[in-house]
Each structure stands twice: as structure tokens, then as C-alpha cells.
Amino acid sequence: MASAYIDTYYSRTVATSETYPAATGRTQTDVCIVGGGLAGLTAGLKLARSGRKVVLLEAQRVAWGASGRNGGFVSAGYATGLSSIERRVGRDQAKELYRLSMEGVEIVRRTIDELDLQDAKLVPGIAKALRYDSRGALQAACETQQREFGLNLRYLPRDEVRRLFVSPKYHEAILDEGAFHFHPLNYGRALAREAASLGSAIHENSPVISVDLEGARKIIRTRDAEIAAEHVVFTTGGYTGAVLPALKRAFLPIATYVLLTEHAPELVRSAIRTRAAILDDRRAGDYYRLVEDGSRILWGGRITTRTTDPRDIAALLRREMVTTYPQLAGLKVEIAWSGLMAYARHLMPQIGQWKPGAWYCTAFGGHGMNTTAIGGMVIAEGITGESDRYRLFAPFGLAWNGGILGRTAAQLTYWSYQAADAAKEFRSR
Template sequence: MTLSADLWDRSLWYATAKEPDPGSDAPEDAQVLVIGGGFTGLSTALHLAERGVAVTLIEAEKIGFGASGRNGGQVIPGLKIDPAEMRARWGAEAGGRLVEFAGGAADRVFDLIERHGIACAATRQGWIQGAHSAKALRAVHGRAREWEREGAPVEIYDADAMAEATGTRIYHGGWRDLRAGLVNPLSYARGLARAARAAGVRIVTGARAMAVLREGAGWRVDLGGSSLRGQTVVMATNAYNDRLMPRMARSILPVQSSIVATEPLPEAVAATILPQGACCSETRKLAFYYRLTQDRRLVIGGRGATGPVYSTGLQDALEQGMRRLFPQIADARVDMAWSGHLALTMDHLPHIHEPEPGLWAVAAYNGRGVAMATAMGAALADRLAEGTPLPLPETPIRPIGWHALRGPVMDIGVRYYWMKDRLGFAS
């Protein structure tokens, strides 16, 4: 039996990261204690330290060990809802601020990469969303036109243009968002850690937080034999949070996303796949997402198992899907396969909580974590340091009633979404 966690050092990103692992500092009390060494925690810590706030970041494993170091490396702006819905939910003023924040999330990533010289193979040639049906195409083109009205640089594709842009003819059309791009996500996370340390953050790895306890006007984090104290604690553990805040853990759905990477493809074959250098994902609920790397590997991801055990059956299905999409790769060998847990919410939005004064928690980017977690960490730093309103309102923690049965329930959901996908509905 192979656990998803065991595949940490088998990913393409681990093998090719240019930024070195930052190692660990000695633990030290601080004004703010950040738990979690992924994009949210690193961005929060970095932006707080740049404002002169003393921060210690605590990570149970290595920097980027969770979804931040294992995802597809697609830097996509926006949320899973469109600008018109943001304004409808939160009003013209607050909704407009959220549109601006979400639309600028990828800018935040690439600005940090440039400012701190992060060696993460960053490129910015856009993200393509492919419509798997005529129904989905109407929704996709509507989304593209909404963002175009907001000033985003977009291209709208019919079926022929989509085939030319992707190298596969399975889509009815789509759109390209030129704000998006690609990174080696593990190298990006390590680069954020390097920048945070240079700004004064203490980076403590291999230290598992066992409990977060109120102590006077502040907080104490129990590390199992030692403790750290701070005025504020930020829980940035995302899908890895069943021990510290069980109620919050029951409010999100952790799922695996599986990824495979081929051997380097021949130049002539690679030139037929995403020739513009963009990344791509689909409108299906059970969608594939894919990209080429700078050394011409095809990297494709999709749904993994709902529990901790890695599914070789789902890996096989992913490989079969890859070859259906791109028959031109023929029998190209799969060199690497891995997975990681990401967090979903029922409303498809990130959740921000302050269950007690000075205790914050942020989780669940629903597949948009590279850009959104970075931006959300910066926004939370603004809130803590300067009182700036958050782009999304804080909400009460609302556990999912059927969370204990999430395995069988989500399996039923998968069958339901397979049916919707076959009928052509958009996500």
C-alpha cells in the first residue's frame, strides 16, 4: 500500500527544483505564529515580516510538502465564480473589490518571483479553458467576455482555434486568459521561504504542532515537548488539519489530485501540444489539466483517491486519458507519478475564519491555490498588520453534516459528475 504522502520526493518538481530546501531555524517566540509551510503560510509570513512584524513559521514536514509542492504549477487568476456573481453576492462595492483582488492574483505571484529572483521556471503565456460540450462552450465564452469587460487580456476560441491552441480536437472551443502562467510549484514555495527568511521570518521545519492553546491574551503552540508563544496564530494547514482544528477539518473536503509526467517528448511531437506555451484545463467536473515543461515533458493531472492511499487504478485512468487526448505522443513513457491532497468547499470558495480573537484559519482554494493562496496570504497580512478589510468576508466554521461519510458520498458524487460531464454541462 502506497500513501499519497509517501510520493513527496517522486514528483517532477522535486527532481527539478532550482531553489534549495531552506532547512530549519531554531524555534523562537514571535508576535505571529504561522502554522503551515505552503503558499498561504509563506505569503502571510513574508508580507508580515516586510511590515516589521516578528513571525515564526512552523511546518511539520518540509517547505512545500503539501499541495503547494505537488500541484500542476498552473498560476490561474480568478475564483470558481465569475465577476457578475461576485457582485451579485456581495454588492457592487465589495463585489467589485473581490473581482479586482481575484483578477490580480496571478500578478501577485509573478511580481514576487521577479522581486525576489525566485528560480522556479516561471513563464507567462496564459491559461486555456476547454469546453467539452456546446453547453459548456456558452458558459466559457460568457466567462471570457465578463473578464474582458473587466480589462483582462483574453482570446476567445472556436473549435478550430482551440484545436490549434491545444493540439487536440476534443473541445468545442474555449478561451485563453493571458494573465495566467506556469511555475515549478515546489521551487516557488522554497523561493518564498528564502525571501521570508531574508525579511526576518524564522522558518522551523520538522516540527509538528500538536495543539493550539489560549494562554492569557495570546496563544501557545504545543510542539510535543516544547512550545512557542505568540499574540496571533495563523492556521495555514489547508487539507492537512484534522488534528489541530477538527471542526474546521469537517468543513472542507480533502481529495487527492494525481499527476503524471512523461519522458521528454521529441521536438516535433512537443511542438504540436500547447504550442503557445499556455497551460490548459477543462470544464468537466472530473477534468484533466495539463502543460508542457521546458524540457518538453507532458504533465497531466486529474482526480485522485478520496482517502490517504494512492490509487494506481486512477493513475492508469489518467494515463489512458492522456493518450486519448494526445494520440501523437504514441507510447511515450511515463517517467514520474505522484499525488497530493487539496481542499474543496461546498460553495467553491476559500474560507477565512477567526473563531477566537487572534486565531485565524484560511483553507480551500478548490484547485486555484498557486495564485489564490499567495494573494490570500498577502491579504491576511494586510488585515493583521494594518486592519485592511479582507477581500472575502470572514465566516463561521460550518462543518459538513455528512463529513464522516465523505468517502462513499463523494464516490456517489463522482458518478453523478460523470453523468453531468457526459451530458455536456459546464462546471
Template sequence: MMEHVASYYAASANPHAPYPQLKGAIRCDVCIIGGGFSGLSCALHLVEAGYDVVLLEAFRIGWGASGRNGGQVVNSYSRDIDVIEAHYGQETAAMLGGMMFEGAEIIRQRIDRYAIACDYRPGAIAAALTSKQFSALREKQKLWQRYGHQHLQLLDGEAIRCAIGSERYVGGLLDRQGGHLHPLNLALGEAEAVRRHGGRLFEQSAVTRIEYGQPATVHTAQGCVNASLVIVAGNAYLGDQLEPRLSRLSMPCGSQIVATEPLSSDMALSLLPDNYCVEDCNYLLDYFRLTADNRLLYGGGVVYGAQDPADIEARIRPLMLKTFPQLKKVRIDYRWSGNFLLTLSRMPQFGRLENNVYYLQGDSGHGVTLTHLAGKLIAEALRGDAERFDAFAKLPHMPFFGGRHLQVPFTALGAAYYALRDRLGF
């Protein structure tokens, strides 16, 4: 039986009973493949709307990126709205711009409605390491304000040093409608909400084959689900074989995180006095925040192709100490990695494989908020209003150059170029 990775989140998860393994044949309106945020968001929106939903998870609910990520609630997309407008036109930018703050609001609504204990705290800072990055944040504030987001505060050099106990940053942008949380507990809470609405969830039930048709049949090792509609939401953990039409369009990438021993209240307050989460503005960015028990959780780095590094602490601890040298003697209690799914455009890929088979994938690092929006869009589409879903589905879904064998070296080469630009301050 595959359990959650040995992370801080797994060690501090709310008590939860396992869901059963699928055995035998069952029927439903909608079968969802994947028990992360994408699948859970779809399931919860659909059961609230009265659909009979079955969700199949290969391992445990929140086993993948949804239960391992940095826990940061970050608005917008991996490509901001000005880039979207330049590449896809004003009409598409207007449609997507109207949705780019919606995912975070859905999360807050879920937490409130279902009383999910996941340590949510408001406030997220994008921190600039150079004056050029700070100028870009000033332009981002103006851009987001054009799209109706008024909860932003530009932080100059003095203000950023009051918000972050580090000398690295020249400024920042505080988004009061961003925040941070315990992602595995959010996933577990959403799963319980699905169950309470009558949804059926199965763990240790990896999908082996999809038999397309009307209805479609989704097969596992010990059972099958006959469903009028299927939603494929496996993201970075879908694998290459189940649906090659999806795997060729994206690439799993690994990110690494460490969590320190619990810090004293004075030390924690000296690092992040307002308990905001932070990510820097580099292409290969660092991100960090405090947990509810005053650990510093620090992440960064990208491994293309999603292979786990041999020594996570050796990779991440130097990054942490560059930001907070005062933590030199602090012990690391947890270290883990997890995969997110990268697309060539850095934009999400939503669409239909068949008339009754939908897919959601490729959030490219913005999965916490975007997955929650995606579930709402799927529910709208199934009710007959597909305009917002189709705004994403119409975006070009381009395969990586060189196919599956060359996508890792090509992407790593491009990332090295941008990392050099970060170091040189270009």
C-alpha cells in the same frame, strides 16, 4: 525525516538547504502553521511589513499541495463571480470581483522582485469539449471583462486546434494573465525571501497543540512558540485533531499527475505550440502543460477523502491518451498524487478562531493564486484594514452533510452526477 514526495518537482527542485527543527521555546509577533503557499504568502507579506515571524512546517517547505500541484496560475475562484453574486449578493460580488485577478499578479511580482527561478510562462487556456461549454466560455469572457480583465481571447475551433494538438476541443478561452510554473521552486524561493527578511522557518516541526490565550502558545514535539498572533494555514494536511473546528468544515481530496519522459522539441511544439497550460471545462477536469525540459505533465481525477489510488498511471494515462493519442509509445517517468482542500460551497474559508488566531483554508482547487491573495489580506487585516479579509470571512462556512463520516460518499455521489452530465454533454 519526511521528505518531499517522489514527483517531477522534487527531482527538478532548485538546490536548497533544509531549515532547522524547532527545539526549545521562542517568541515572535506572528506564528504561522504551515509551510505551503498560504503560510509562505502570509509570512512574506508580514516580514516585508516589519513583523517578527516564525513559520512551522510539519515536514518540508512545499511538502503538501503547494509542491505537488499542476503548476497552473488560474485566475478567479472555484466558483465564478456570477455564482457569487447569485448566492451572496451584489455587494459581496463587487468586493470579491475586485480581487479575483490579484493573486496571479502577486505571484508575478514575487518572481520578479526576488528573482525566483520557477519557469514561469504566461498563458492559460480553458478548453471546451462541447458547444455548451464554449457558450459558457463566451459568457465568462464578458463577465470577466465587466470586472476589468481585458486580457482574454476567445478561441474558435480552428484557433483551439492551432493552440492544442488535439481533436477533442471545440473552442477555448485564452487568459494571457494566467500561466504556469514550477510550484515547488516558487515555494522554495518565497521561503528564502522570508528568511532574507529575518523570518524564522522550521521544518520537521509538526504542531501538536495550540494553547489559546494572549499570547498564544504553539507547541511542537520539541519546542514551543509564544506569539501575539497565530495563523493556521495547514489546509489539506492540517489533520483532524489539531483544530476540529476547521476540519469539520472541509474535506481533503486527492488529485493525480503524471510526467512523461522528455519529448523532442518537434513533439512538444506539436502538442502545445505556444506553451500555454490547459484545463478543460468538465466538472472533473483534466489539466496539462509542458515543463521546462519538454515533458508533458498531465493531471486529473479526484479521490474524495484523499486516499492515494493503487496505480496512478493506470488512472491518468488513459486520460492523457484520449487527449493526445500520439503519445501512445511515450514513457511515463513520474507519477504522484497530492491533496487539496474542498469546501461545500467551493469558496475559500478565511476567518478567526479567536481574536488573535486567524485561519485560511479550502481553496477548492484554485490554491496557487488564491493563497497569494490570502497572505496580502492577512497583512492588511493585521495592520488594521480588515475590510477585504472580512469580505471572505463573512461568507457562510458550512459543514458537509452527514459530518466527517458521510462527507465522502455524499460528495462522491454528487460528483458522479456531474461527471455523468459531462459525458452526456448537458
């Protein structure tokens, strides 16, 4: 019996109900993908289109983890800023990596068009907003990105920001008109359907229990199956187990929380008067958007290293929402949920070849919708020999996560960011 998706807005509005059988017996294949999130599904579809025989193993359901229960934001960039990337790899390579992130946005958009995915519910526009006056820095950054990368950006001064987002908290914003938000679970399931239609074997409820990566043929075992493959790709994200210890040690599982409000179009309209989504510029800040034709708000935030759910997710997030928009004090929460993202300590995706024939493509936390797409694509290109673009991510490898001390340091870092953000906000009052 197939395991269920957790109760989220996305699982409640999923477009199709197909399931995939658990893996059984012995199978030989060209590529075995471990993990059925968006990175694994993107790689699998690209490989299938390239004529490779693919077996994909998912421990739960297709897009069950962060891939199918996130905020649904698709925009260029990474969890860390361009200046941090430049310090590690230099200006030229940093710009090349940023362009890959832009390509990831276009991969998702193009796939939605090619497969005519009306159920992906694509809505254009994401605004990145500040809760303080940057004194010209935000507008200058907007002009720089327009000039260097050709992004379709528009600077919004305070009056325009507060007309669209009726909150005293916001001072200015950049509207990325080339970015969009969408229904990631419907998108992920569509990738699986298309890969299956091309002959890929998709298996749900098939957790991998052991691997042997030493020989020319890699051996991957589930409870009831053994797969021999020339290549194996690990795309397991925040729910990575201990099958490949080097991968387990190289990321921090970070939790984030999301709520869905009740259906209340007039009340929602009193606060948010645009279909563009909003991304709070604070580190670990809020991100939210309208769904169901503007009648509900999907609101996310509260990043933490705590991997167990707090007692009342809805109350925590609702407090943030009402603090931002006091006019929403009467808006009720219908459902709230959490999920684990994978973060590397360097805040970049971990994409590469661990040893010949063994690949990894993970740690997309904080900016996963575009980076899962380009990550899956460049790994598939590496396997087929089409390109070696995956090597651009080599400086951001499987660095040790620091164990318990790493989690503590990450949480302390987030708290320090929050304190700094609060100080900026206070000074702008």
C-alpha cells in the same frame, strides 16, 4: 534529519537544497504561523516586511503538500463560479471577491519579478477549453469578463483551438493571456528564503501537537518547543490535523493526481503546439502543460475523495491523455504522484479570525495558486491593521464538512458533474 519531498517533477528540479531546523526551546514572537505552504509563506513574508517577528512551523518541508506538487496554474477565479458567489453574497461583493482573486495572480507575478526568480520558470497563457459546442455562450462569457474585469482574454474558435491542441475533443476555448503557469515548489522555497533573510524563524519537521488559544498570548507546542505569540495563523490545507478541531471539521480532503511524461519533444509537438497551458472545462477534468522547453507533458486530473492512492496512478491518467490525444499512444510516463487539497463544501477559501488573535487561511483546493497569495496577504493585513479585507470572506466560514456523509456527497456530486459533462460532449459529436 529533514524529511524528504515526495518524488515529483518539482522535487526533481528543485533549485536549492537549504533546510530549516526543527523548533526547540521556548520562544516569544508576534505571530506564529502553522503550516509552511504558499498561504503561510505569503503571510509570513508580508508580516516580516511589516516589521513583525514571525515563527513559522511546518510539519514536513516548506511547500511539502499541495503547494509544492500541484499543476502550477496561476489564474483569476475560485473553485466555484462567479454566479455561485453572487447567489450567496450579492453581485457587488462577488465582484469585489473576484478582483481579489485577480490581485492574487499579480502578487505571485510581482513577487517573482521582485525576487528575480528565474527558477520559477514562468510561462504566460492558460486556455480554458470546452469539449462541446456552447453555441455562443463561451464567447459571450469571454466578452463579459473582458468588459467587467479588464481581463486579457481571447476567444478561440474550433479551428484555432485544434491547431494549437491537436485533438478532436475540443470545440472552443478562452485563452487568458494574463494568466501563467510556473514551478510552485521553487516559488515557495524562495518565499521562505526571503522571509528568513528578514529575520523570520522557519522551522521544518516541527508538527504542532497542541495549542492554547484562550489567553492574550497564544501557546503553540511542538515536541521540542513552546512558542508564545500574540497571533497564531493556521494555514495547513489538505493535511490539517486535529489540533484545531473546528478547522479539521470544516474541509474535505480531496485527492488529485499528476503525471510527467518521458522526454519526447517531437511526439509532444504532434499534439500540443503552444506553450500555453490547458484547463479542461469539465468539472474534475484534465489540466496539463508543457515543461522542460516543450519536451515533456505534465498532466493532472482525476479528482476524488479517496485519500489513499489507487494502484496505478500513471495508468489512470495516461488513459485520459491518450483518449484526448490518440497520437500520444506511444508516449511513456516517467513518474506520477498524488496530493491532497482542502475543499470547503461551499468551494470557497476559508479565510478569517476564529477568535481574537487566532486566524485561519485554508481550503484553497481547485484554484490555490492565486487564492493562497491573496489569502495570506489579507490575513497579514488584518494582523497589522492595514486593512480588514479578510472580512469579505466571512460568508464562507468554517461550515461543517458533513463527515463521512460529506465525503460521500462530494464524490456523488463529482460523478454527477462528470455524467453531465459526458452528455454535453456526446451531443456535440
